[in-house]
Amino acid sequence: MPRSSTASKRPASSLxxxxxxxxxxxxxxxxxxxxxxxxxxFVQECIAWEPGEGPTDYQLEILEQLPRHxxxxxxxxxxxxxxxxxxxxxxxxxxxxxxxxxxxPCTASAWRQLTHYLFPELRKWARRLRWEVLxxxxxxxxxxxxxxxxKLSTGEAFAVASxxxxxxxxxxADHLFYVLDEGKSIPAATFDAAEGAFASGxxxxxxxxxxxxxxxxxxxxxxxxxxxxxxxxxxxTLSECIAAGLVNPEWAEQRKAQWGEESAVYQNRVAGQFASxxxxxxxxxxxVEAANERWQALQESGEWGPxxxxxxxxxRGGEDRTVIALRYGQAIRELRRFSRQDTMQTTGHVAGILTxxxxxxxxxxxxxxxxxxxKLREDGRSVEAFNASQATQYRDISGELAFTNKRSAAWWxxxxxxxxxxxxxxxxxxxxxxxxxxxxxxxxxxxxxxVQIESxxxxxxxxxxxxxxxxxxxxxxxxxxxxxxxxFRIARA
Numbered sequence: 001m002p003r004s005s006t007a008s009k010r011p012a013s014s015l016x017x018x019x020x021x022x023x024x025x026x027x028x029x030x031x032x033x034x035x036x037x038x039x040x041x042f043v044q045e046c047i048a049w050e051p052g053e054g055p056t057d058y059q060l061e062i063l064e065q066l067p068r069h070x071x072x073x074x075x076x077x078x079x080x081x082x083x084x085x086x087x088x089x090x091x092x093x094x095x096x097x098x099x100x101x102x103x104x105p106c107t108a109s110a111w112r113q114l115t116h117y118l119f120p121e122l123r124k125w126a127r128r129l130r131w132e133v134l135x136x137x138x139x140x141x142x143x144x145x146x147x148x149x150x151k152l153s154t155g156e157a158f159a160v161a162s163x164x165x166x167x168x169x170x171x172x173a174d175h176l177f178y179v180l181d182e183g184k185s186i187p188a189a190t191f192d193a194a195e196g197a198f199a200s201g202x203x204x205x206x207x208x209x210x211x212x213x214x215x216x217x218x219x220x221x222x223x224x225x226x227x228x229x230x231x232x233x234x235x236x237t238l239s240e241c242i243a244a245g246l247v248n249p250e251w252a253e254q255r256k257a258q259w260g261e262e263s264a265v266y267q268n269r270v271a272g273q274f275a276s277x278x279x280x281x282x283x284x285x286x287x288v289e290a291a292n293e294r295w296q297a298l299q300e301s302g303e304w305g306p307x308x309x310x311x312x313x314x315x316r317g318g319e320d321r322t323v324i325a326l327r328y329g330q331a332i333r334e335l336r337r338f339s340r341q342d343t344m345q346t347t348g349h350v351a352g353i354l355t356x357x358x359x360x361x362x363x364x365x366x367x368x369x370x371x372x373x374x375k376l377r378e379d380g381r382s383v384e385a386f387n388a389s390q391a392t393q394y395r396d397i398s399g400e401l402a403f404t405n406k407r408s409a410a411w412w413x414x415x416x417x418x419x420x421x422x423x424x425x426x427x428x429x430x431x432x433x434x435x436x437x438x439x440x441x442x443x444x445x446x447x448x449x450x451v452q453i454e455s456x457x458x459x460x461x462x463x464x465x466x467x468x469x470x471x472x473x474x475x476x477x478x479x480x481x482x483x484x485x486x487x488f489r490i491a492r493a
Contacts, residue, residue, distance in 0.1 A: 032096050032134065039063040039092040046095075047088070048128045056244035058236050059085055066204055069232035073183065073207040073221045076236030076272035079247040082208045086179050087121040089206060090157050093177045094150055095134060102155035102175035105194075107162040109185030109209075110293045114159040118181050119148050122157070126150075162186045165193035176203045183207035183218040185286070191217045207231075213264075213286050214274040222274070238271055259436040260463050282411050282441045282453060287418040292435075294427035298331055305329025307357035311386075311475030312350055313468045314369035315341065322346050325472035326353065330417075331427035332473055335434060343371040354381050362386050362475040386410070386475050388456075396451075397422065404452040410478040411441060411453045417477060428473065437470030 035042035040063035043055050055063070059081060066072050066089065074082065090104055108114050126145055131138050139145040150157040155175070160167045168178070168190055178194040180186050186207075197203045209218055221231045241247035252270050259266040264285045267275035276284070298304055311325040315338075324336040338349065350361050350372065363373050365385035376383040388407035395402060397416050403409035417424045428434065440463060442454045460466050 035092065036096045037067045039066060039089055042092040042096070043088045046130050046133050047125065048130050055088075056081065056240075056246065058234070058240050058244070062234055063089070065232050065234070066206065069230075070198070070203065071205045071207075071231040072234070073218065073231050074234045074236060075184075075209055075211045075218075075222060075274075076234075077238050077241055077247060077252075078210055078269050080236045080241050080272070081244075081246050083117050083121045083181070084125065086118060086181060086206060086208060087125045089177070090122055090150065090179060091125060091129065093175075093204070094152055094155065094157055095136075097175045098152040098154055100154060100175055101173045102177075103171050103173040104150075104155070104157035104177045104179065105160050105168055105171045106157060106179040106181065107160050107168065107186065107190060108181035109162055110182065111159075111161060112293065112296055113182050115148065118179070119159065122150065162190050165189040169193035169196055171197070174201050176201065178203075178205040180205065180207040180218075181209070183209040184212040184216060185209075185289075186216075186218065188217040211268050211272060211274040212289070213276050213284065215276075219274055236272060255432070257464065258432065260440070263436070263439060265435055265439050281439055282443050283415050283418060283438045285435070285439050287415075287420065288428060288435050288438050290420060291418055291426050291428040292430035294425060295331060295429050298333075298427050304331055304333055307359045309360040309362055309476055310350065310353055311472040311478070312346070312361055312363040312369070312372065313472040313475065314346055314364050314367065314372055315339070315468070320466050321468050322349075323468045323472040324349065324353065325469070325476040326357075327476040330425055332429060332476060335429060335431060335469055335472065337469075343368055343375070347372050347375045350376060351379060351381060358382075360384060362478055364388065364471065364475065386478065402450045404446060404450045406478075407455075408443070408451050408453040410474045411443075412451055414438075414474050414477050426477070431469070434469040434473065437467040438473070440467055440470070 035046065040055075040060045043060075043063060062072060062074055062085060074085075076082070086106075090106070093102070093104055106114060106118060108118065123145060126139050129138070139150070144151055148159040155173065160171075162180075162185075165187070176197045178197070180191070180194070191207075194205055207218055207221065211219070211222070213219070214223070221228045222233050222235070224233070238247065238252060242249050242252070255266055255270050264275040264281065267273045268285060305328050308327050308329065310327060313323045315322040322338045322341050324338075325332050326334045326336070336349070338346070341349075350363070354361060354376075360382040361376060362384045363369050363376070363386060365373050365387050366389070370385075373383055373385045386406065388405060388410075390406045392403060392406045392409045394406075394409035394413070396412060401412070403412060416422055417426050428438075440459055444452055446452050456466050456471070
């Protein structure tokens, strides 16, 4: 009597199921092979676009050039869509190489760029993939699509710090794709570590960034320095970004008015060009940006340190604003701005801060600021009068440079505190107004051998505004030095 049971049918059913899965996998592999050398086609066909959406013309051009040139470096304004572009390429490479030995090391000038921007962007676009076109199930959250990695069957995209080139160099696979985000500040050693992988196997590299100072490997690549001409470079212009609808032209015009078209901060962030503020500017933009990164880290940790003092730049009238910079430890935690206030209102704001936090107020005493100082002293508050035109005994860190007045000395002191070579680790909020103020003033050496900073009136004539935010921060870090004189020596016969 023949046996009739489900057990006798399982092997056939299992075999058919396995065969169906293998056929589906082969079909998916064949379909993905279509996109293996065409990331532009992958982005156009494998992402679910809403009506009116899609990659820009320059993004498509960049996508097309990566398989042709293998090394691609892109610079341009804020808002050009660079993080989306990097995320699309990571998804393209991972999905079209899975089943083979592949890796995608992702690095950036700051760890926050990876944790807060690149990998969240990757997760966003992964959720918009057309799985029916790709022929595979959606990524499994928590197993394949993780916080700082994308792990598939035979490879992984992962985050690695840019100051550890050994980890970059140690990434070995038959198929490699290096993503160097915010490449302007990535060390040359990290670029070199990635370059070693090009000697064998299939390897690609994307370096993408808003430009900065004309220095470093990212700049050298765009400057076509000898030995780097195997990189394909692309400058995405402001007009292209505006035409694509990714940058608001009003924003660009406002930044031109705020920072000045010739300033390094405008050229870097809006025009997408390399420019330096070091030649005549008091404080280089790159130093301010490094201080912004430290501020972001403090914001996340909450470890600000004690409140020490606040710098108070009192408005003289017109369009000027009263600005109070609150200093905690070596950081400006907050900027408070007030328009059209009288002396008593400003005094009340400063008194409230000192009552709540203690510490000292450093107040610009010139003009109506004198009334604020007098009232705070009358109320028994700890206050220091800052007279910008007053003489000072302050010397620079070398002990050699002298200054024409206290304003010049105080700005130079902030410059020294921000200089990465001195290791003070100041932290400043990433505020466009403050950044523009700190990078705006010019300086010169007088015939008497003293440093003189451009006056507020001169800056106002040149830029059409005053550096209220910058001056408040400068005062918050100013501490009147105690003169140090050489020891008295008795001449010996």
